[in-house]
Amino acid sequence: MKEKILIIEDEKDIIKMLDYNLKKDGFRVASCRDGEEALDLAVSEHPDLILLDLMLPGMDGLEVCKTLKKEAKTSGIPIIMLTARAQEADKVVGLELGADDYVTKPFSPRELLARIKAVLRRAKDKEKLPQVLNIGDLKVDLSRIQVSIKDKPLELTAKEFELLTTLIKAKGRVLSRDYLLDTIWGFDHALEIQTRTVDVHIRSLRKKLKNQARNIITVKNYGYRFEADEN
Ligand code: CA
DSSP states (O other), X not given: OOOEXXXXXXXXXXXXXXXXXHHHTTOEEEEESSHHHHHHHHHHSOOSEEEEESOOSSSOHHHHHHHHHHSTTTTTSOEEEEEEGGGHHHHHHHHHTTOOEEEEESOOHHHHHHHHHHHHHHHHHHHTSOSEEEETTEEEETTTTEEEETTEEOOOOHHHHHHHHHHHHTTTOOEEHHHHIIIIIOGGGGTTXXXXXXXXXXXXXXXXXXXXXXXXXXXXXXXXXEOOOOO
C-alpha cells in the first residue's frame, strides 16, 4: 500500500491542490487545518510523512513540529515544512527542531513530490539501521533502550542513553557540546542549561561504561566523538 501523507495547512485551496496531486500520484492523504488536531491525527492516522504549514492559527507550525518530535509515538515521522519566503529564520528553527526538509511557497506540485519522495527514501534507509549495536563488550539495544556490558545491564539515565546512542550513531564524527545540548536537552533549554551539563553527563556515562569508556573521545574545547574499537 502506498504511503500516507498528513497535510496540516489552514488554507483550503492549498489543501485541495495538495490532496489532488498527492492522490494522483497514488498517495493516501489525510488533512486538517489546525495544530491541535494535527497532534491527534499524527497518532491516529499513522502517516508516513507530514506536510506542515508554518503559519497556522492557534498553535503554529514550529510548536507542532517541536511537539511531534518530542513524543516517542510521532518522533519518527518525517516532516516537511511549508514556509513563505519571508520566513527564512523560522525555516532554520524548523530544521533545528527536527523537520526533515522545507519547501517555500509558492511551490510546484512536481517540486514538492520530488521532495516528499526523497524524504521518504531517507526515512526508509534510516529504518535499516540495526536495532542492536555491538561495540566490543558493549551492546546497545535501540528498540528496548537497554545497554549492557558482557550481557550485564547498565543502569543508564534517559539522558545518558541518548548521549551514548547519539555519539554512536554519528559514527566517529565529532559532535559539539552545543549540538549535543540542542539534540538531547532540547532547543528550549539550550539557553538555560550550560554546555557544562554535557560534560557532567559524559563523566557519569564514562563511569558506568567502565572499560568501554575508552570509546568516548574528548575533543578539547569542542565536544566528543565515539570511536568504535578496531576489530
Ligand atoms: Ca498558513
